[in-house]
Amino acid sequence: DTAVSQTPKYLVTQMGNDKSIKCEQNLGHDTMYWYKQDSKKFLKIMFSYNNKELIINETVPNRFSPKSPDKAHLNLHINSLELGDSAVYFCASRASGGEETQYFGPGTRLLVL
Amino acid sequence: TQLLEQSPQFLSIQEGENLTVYCNSSSVFSSLQWYRQEPGEGPVLLVTVVTGGEVKKLKRLTFQFGDARKDSSLHITAAQPGDTGLYLCAGAAGGTSYGKLTFGQGTILTVHP
Numbered sequence: 001d002t003a004v005s006q007t008p009k010y011l012v013t014q015m016g017n018d019k020s021i022k023c024e025q026n027l028g029h030d031t032m033y034w035y036k037q038d039s040k041k042f043l044k045i046m047f048s049y050n051n052k053e054l055i056i057n058e059t060v061p062n063r064f065s066p067k068s069p070d071k072a073h074l075n076l077h078i079n080s081l082e083l084g085d086s087a088v089y090f091c092a093s094r095a096s097g098g099e100e101t102q103y104f105g106p107g108t109r110l111l112v113l
Numbered sequence: 114t115q116l117l118e119q120s121p122q123f124l125s126i127q128e129g130e131n132l133t134v135y136c137n138s139s140s141v142f143s144s145l146q147w148y149r150q151e152p153g154e155g156p157v158l159l160v161t162v163v164t165g166g167e168v169k170k171l172k173r174l175t176f177q178f179g180d181a182r183k184d185s186s187l188h189i190t191a192a193q194p195g196d197t198g199l200y201l202c203a204g205a206a207g208g209t210s211y212g213k214l215t216f217g218q219g220t221i222l223t224v225h226p
Contacts, residue, residue, distance in 0.1 A: 055211045092155075096212065102214060106154055107153075107154070
């Protein structure tokens, strides 16, 4: 059983398009995250939701809008895609209240042409 | 802003050699986690160290948390080709940070047979 799943795994699109990435976790966790991993493998947090509420919002362009319909899902919508948005986007989840281990999804490889 | 300096960035060694990866910061972390990431997959937690001076062993991997909880090291004894991968350290701020992790830049390890 997949703990944290993301769709799609690969996304190739043109500059200026709008796209969404979906994430679901079946671990019963109440905190979810979006990370961006650049070409140098540096992983940086973008957003975090706890029980559907936004709790972490790093310096991310407002073209990126996360949405959490329920605590098992955290989606990421990106408007007006730019070349610099090309990266691997990882979703992660964590059970709040003590344990700090985060469980990562397999990633979505976004290429903007 | 908390920063984690991870070194070396690249490590290419022969099977059977020993190696050490370092993570250093000027900030104190409530815990420090080490992840391993295989190509095409998300990071997977190896270990979490919480107490200053703590040493944890995972087969041939030894993890140490500095006394001041600002630095950590990962030592691999008698490396094997199966150890090849990207190793990431991540510091957790604790408190009301909602599990926010600050990642090091990563170490790409290649172990040649």
